[in-house]
Amino acid sequence: MEKQTLTSLLQITHPVIMAPMFLVSNTQMVIEGMKSGVAGCIPALNYRTLAELQASIQTLKASKVAGGSFGYNLIVNKSNVKYKEQLRILCEEGVDFIITSLGSPEETIREAHKVGIKVFCDVTDVAFAQKVEQLGADAIIAVNNLAGGHRGNLDPKTLIKAINEHTSLPVISAGGVGCKADLVAMLNYGAVGVSVGSPFIASIESGVSQEYKQACVDYTAKDIVMTERISGTPCTVINTPYVQKVGTKQTALETFLNKNKIFKKWVKMIRFYIGMKATEKAATQVTYKNVWVAGPSIDNTKAILPVAKIVEQLVA
Known part of the structure; x- marks a missing residue:
C-alpha cells in the first residue's frame, strides 16, 4: 500500500x-x-x-x-x-x-x-x-x-x-x-x-550567537564528534578546542552512577539539566566553553x- x-x-x-x-x-x-x-x-x-x-x-x-x-x-x-x-x-x-x-x-x-x-x-x-x-x-x-x-x-x-x-x-x-x-x-x-x-x-x-552560526560555516563534517558529556546521552557536537579539552567520554564516576539502579534516574535528570544549561550558554553568549550541537550536514x-x-x- x-x-x-x-x-x-x-x-x-x-x-x-x-x-x-x-x-x-x-x-x-x-x-x-x-x-x-x-x-x-x-x-x-x-x-x-x-x-x-x-x-x-x-x-x-x-x-x-x-x-x-x-x-x-x-x-x-x-x-x-x-x-x-x-x-x-x-x-x-x-x-x-x-x-x-x-x-x-x-x-x-x-x-x-x-x-x-x-x-x-x-x-x-x-x-x-x-x-x-x-x-x-x-x-x-x-x-x-x-x-x-x-x-x-x-x-x-x-x-x-x-x-x-x-x-x-x-x-x-x-x-x-x-x-x-x-x-x-x-x-x-x-x-x-x-x-x-x-x-x-x-x-x-x-536566535543563536553569530559565533555559533559562523562555526557552522567554518567547520565541516569531519569536525563533528560524538560526546557523552552534555545530557548523558550521546550527542553530536562541533569539535571545538573546548570540546577537545574536556573530552567526549563520561568520567569513571559518571559511568558508575549511570549504571547504578538507585542513582541512574536522578543522575540522568540532573545531568540533562546541567548539560542543557551549558549548551544554552554556549549557544547564546560569547564564551570559551563552546559546545555547539550540529550534524555533518553543515x-x-x-x-x-x-x-x-x-x-x-x-x-x-
Whole structure:
C-alpha cells in the first residue's frame, strides 16, 4: 500500500520539516519556513514559561499561510517536568503536528488525536517504530546516524528500508540532508519526506550567537564528534578546542552512577539539566566553553543565509 506523502499529511508544498532544535528554533524561522512552503517545528522546551509557549502558538497561527505548516516537539519522559502542561497547551491552542522524543508517546497520541493534531514519533530502530505504530502514531521520524544532536546508529538507507518493511506508517528521514541531492536520495530510499535541522542553524533568523552560526560555516563534517558529556546521552557536537579539552567520554564516576539502579534516574535528570544549561550558554553568549550541537550536514553550509534561501537550496 502506498504511504501518504509528507506534503499530503501536512498540506505543505515541499516534503520538508524544519527540525526542532533546542535554543535554535524560533517563531521567526518557522514563519519564514511556512512562507517558503515547508513545515517548521519548535521544541516546547525553548520556552521558559507556559505563557511564552502559548504566545508562540498564537503568533504562528496568525502567520500561517497556505502551503506551510507548524508544530512543536515534546520531550515525553520524566526529564521534562513540564511535559503534561505543555501537551495541554498544545492541544488547547491547536497546532498542526507534534513530534515526540525520548519516551513513550502514548498519552500524547491519545490527547492530540482528540483535537485533530497529528503525532510523529522520533525512533532510531524498527522495534520502537512498531511500538509507536501500535499506539496510533501518524508517521515516524527515522533518526539516522547522520543526524545532529541525539542521533541514531543506522545509516539512512538501512533505517528507512527496515522501517518501511516492518510498519505501514509513512517514514520521514531525519539526518544527513544538507542539499537537494541529499533530499532526493532520502526519497529514493523510501522516505516520504525529510526533517532538516543543522543547515538552518546558520540562518539569519535563528536566535543563536553569530559565533555559533559562523562555526557552522567554518567547520565541516569531519569536525563533528560524538560526546557523552552534555545530557548523558550521546550527542553530536562541533569539535571545538573546548570540546577537545574536556573530552567526549563520561568520567569513571559518571559511568558508575549511570549504571547504578538507585542513582541512574536522578543522575540522568540532573545531568540533562546541567548539560542543557551549558549548551544554552554556549549557544547564546560569547564564551570559551563552546559546545555547539550540529550534524555533518553543515558540510553544505557555506554562508549565513535567510531561511527562505536555505529552503530554496534544498528544494529548487
